[in-house]
Amino acid sequence: MPPHMKLSAITLDCPDPLALAAFYQQATGLEPHPKSNPDFAGLNREDGLVMGFQRVDDYRAPHWPGQSVPQQLHICFKVEEDLDEVEGRLLELGAGKPDHQPHDAAKARVLTDPAGHPFCIVSS
Template sequence: MPLQLVAITLDCPDPLALAAFYQRATGLELHPRSDADFAGLEGEHGLVIGFQRVDDYQAPSWPGQDQPQQLHLCFRIGDEDLDEVETRLREFGAGKPDHQPHGDRARVLTDPVGHPFCISVG
């Protein structure tokens, strides 16, 4: 019995704000039933990236484990310039940790509430 992945959900303090960041970054559409407690973006093949409100949310401390990351998203950027995509994402509110383990083919960034994610070429 194969399972079909239909949603990935991130904890956050403000679901609509975090959904707006990822919507700008990915171009995915906001789910019509999104609200202040849960927002979603509709992805390919029905996959939803969800954002749920958590009281007293604490950001991950990547790469340390004082506050574990729980989840790490990876996005392929095709043949776009890695520096340009990073700059655009940082303008949207992404951060860039000092620790960059992937060399020149990928970057680790953090979303506005601290979840780490990677962007990679190819």
Template sequence: MSLQMKLVAITLDCPDPPALAAFYQQATGLEPHPKSDADFAALNGEHGLFIGFQRVDDYRAPKWPGQTVPQQLHICFEVDGDLAEAEARLLELGAGRPDHQPHGDRARVLTDPVGHPFCITAR
């Protein structure tokens, strides 16, 4: 018998779960999970997958692309429309843009407000 597993959640460490959930909610339009609180917040994603954010004392942001503090997780999102417009909107919401951009014009590497790297690509 083969094991069948379904991915249901991705959870990121952070210093302030509600604040990071708000960033991703504005960026994705996902709805807040009803069980969110100050120590754990989540957004309901597509197909039953949710993104969680858990409070970690003494949180240290990843240092991408270096590995002095490893990235631990890298999320990729597809965006509708112009990639540059999507990037500009995410920067307005508080994302950062590292100097190192390994994908040329195909994708952009950004960081969320607490340093987790993520990519955006055109749909």
């Protein structure tokens, strides 16, 4: 039997933790972690999950879908609202939209956060 483990945190490398935390805070509504600082920032979810952002010197953004700089992590967010509306709001916050979209646009979209990490918004 495998050990019982509960995911407690996901941490993304980035050049500016406070800026990336602000993007995801505006995108998700999660509460800022009280010990955020220029080297590590976090967001807290009600169930205890922390989404963290850590400063990395000489950070290189992933090149999705290519692998010259691998994506290393891919986050998906279920959305209850219209995907076009959510996408528009995220683009206004600083997200990017790669040309390559592997999914049916009515069901999912691939975007990139301001540090270049790919993430999907998926119709629930």
